[in-house]
Amino acid sequence: MRVVANLIMLWENAAMSVRSILSNRARSFLTALGVIIGVASVITLTALGQGARVSVEQRMSTLGANLLIVYSGEPRGTSLVRPRTTNIRPTLTGEDLALITSLGEELVVSTAPESALSGQLKFRTRNTAATVIGTDPHYPEIRNFHPTYGSFFTSADMEQRRNVVVLGIQTYRDLFPDGADPLGESVRINGFPFRVIGIMEEKGSPSQDASAIIPFSTYRRSLSGEDRYAMINVQATSPEVMYELQDRIEQELLSLRGLPSMELADFYVANQMDLIGTVTEVADTFTLLLGGIAAISLLVGGIGIMNIMLVSVAERTSEIGIRMALGAKSSHLMTQFLTEAVILSAGGGIIGVGLGYALAWGVQQFGGLLTLVTPEAVAVAFSFAAFTGLFFGVYPAYRASRLDPIEALRHE
């Protein structure tokens, strides 16, 4: 019976609050505006942060899936994309490559050695500088970098050291500005003639787009004269085994060299997971920071609600007096005004969520930035808003419930 009466009271409070909010629409809206903006900005800004994270992850995956790169030289950081890929003194041997390949198919999908140097390409009267990459036929698969026209070279090309080249898209544009079909044309690289067999897709990275890719065998014989590799690309079977694989490669290559630890090594292994980890960590920090700033605006919105609720209590003193005379208890008035504050803030929260989605969509549609609204951000922003109303509604509601009925009735 008591429970039923309480439920009825709660419902009545909600109805009364809605009526009071609606009877003062403009003010209610302005009161809730702080919360609306707060919630919308939390959602939009965290959506931007998470969007940045996702787009970085996407960019990472364009490097190739589950990629480890064994580099020649002393370890320096974990960067997968090095500022300079050409003219590294190569220290990795065919033996190293064979060793890595032999780690087994439960760890390694495939491997592709790679060396590069700056070359001069010439077609008829046109000249361009390009990164000349010597590698093997596994390269497109591992680096997720495929020919868009024509084809990549084959194992047969590799074995017979054919002078064939696949041009990076920028290199192609430089040499064939009129867009002519290059297949079968002869291009000179550092003076040696190469037959064009394909054009690589656009990657947006200068070292890949301004490139010319040739079989490693040809590269060694004609251009570098060096049979060691600058780097070895390794594709792992799954993200889970990447650290294990990195460990195995380091151990095997160290023992091959008779070296005790990586500090003395003439190679190092860059792990895609490290890079993704670092980048997503940065994006998450960014998200948290943006969310925090937005949360401050929510707090300010809450204070706005308290302010208006105090005004409202003062304005409605005689209403409070009437209610008290008719038998409203402190708890009735407390819940009435609390409900009003919570409905204002939760209502503002709902509008804010809608606005946040709209803004995130707008930024992506018209601002060209990837945004991702996460359910967590929505839940946190909304419940924070509702809680703000509850928290900042307590004091005004308490004031209302403690008024002296006689004074309140006499008011006005």
Place this chain on the structure above:
Amino acid sequence: MITLNDIRKQYSMGPTTVTALGGVSLKIDSGEYLAIMGPSGSGKSTLMNVIGCLDTPDSGSYVLAGEEVGGLQRDDLAEIRNRHVGFVFQVFNLLPRATALENVELPLIYRGIAAGRRRREALQMLEQVGLADRVDHLPSELSGGQRQRVAIARALIGNPSVILADEPTGALDTATGLEILSLFEQLNHSGVTVILVTHDHDLATRAPRVVQLLDGTVTSDDRVGNAAGRSSRQPEASRCE
């Protein structure tokens, strides 16, 4: 049904202490119609607040419907007001944004009564005060007399032990005031206990029993012979001490 025994109440106004009630004793039976009269400052507002359980006396005992009200807390007083007292005020005191029906329902909301029954009873009360066709009007859309009728319906709805009317005609013109007054009389005939608080002699003397208050004490308590009769208008002096 209402028994006040030596009720005292003092207020401190700055350095001075004002005695609002200096030992008031009064007994009101169920079904009575009584006017409490006195000039302003006589303590009649304080007495009304005490009887209406809006205020508690400093000393003395007040028993309302068999319950000692003396030492009760705010929330208990609220509950007693809700169950036993129906207020009618000079300035109507309706909620401006609620319709006539919603205003009348209000006491039942605080009693925790479900919407359907509340609505039924409120409609019935509005009908009783002659406002069956005004249920959905806001107070601002009603005349003064109609507003006071809404207030009376609201006072009646919980079936309270007593209707406490504080200058109920004060904000009305004479004709409307008389209408309201005859509504009270009519209600009293059907068994409702009515206490009228006024400073208006003509108004008070329409009641079968008139209690005069001056400086916080009862100076006279006059009863017209037959409780139902309103024929006699001159007060008969008979001190009740």
